[in-house]
Amino acid sequence: MAAERALAPTARSLKLTAIGTAAGLFSGLFGVGGGTVIVPLLVLWLAYDERVATGTSLAAIVFVAAFAAATQGLYGNVNLRDAALVGGPAVVGVVLGAALQQRVGSRAISALFALALVASAVELVLK
């Protein structure tokens, strides 16, 4: 993109550093990938298309989560068996989800998932 190339390389590097650091903080603090911060910031600061932002974010998350997981490992908090129990089916799920995405509208699913998130958040706090 022309607008993106016009950015001074230092400004671009600074933005990437800021996004990477924010993603790392989020990931380490919450045990998530950090896509919640990466995707909107790539769109907002680097004029990314939303789909490309999501794809690029996923690739970055491999590294972000690896660094955070390794650090948590040093604290002795990682449970290998449970990670396999949830991660194994999730790999199957992500392939399934990507295939479904081509066939069904995702808007209703988004709304349902948002509701499920809020319900689980309440359950978590009340537990």
Added chain:
Amino acid sequence: MIGTIAAGLAGGVVAGMLGVGGGVVFVPALVLFMNLSQHHAEATSLLAIIPVALVGAYRQDRYGNVRRTDALLLGCLSIAGAVAGVALANALSGAVLRDLFAALMVFVAAQLLRRTQRESAQARKRGERML
């Protein structure tokens, strides 16, 4: 255990469909179904995310949706933040971390609804139906 496997599958499906999911599903599932502490659930979720993101990124790359150099830079530049984030998480009590996480879940839900609304508005402009 069945709940955890189901949550893993569901987390993967929403991650594949919506580009979010993963950790935000794994952490509460591990707390609610496997009775892990908030700290252990978060650490365990991080490990589970790696293969999911790897497979997701591989698929997205085939659609031409990954800017590899930026992804690599972002990933490598995240290390200081990741170490600091983990240190911060371990400095907080389980209850505080849990409440912060619940707030994150509500935030992700709001982000998702906003995006859905935006997409619906675009679809209306193109004259499509809601689904």
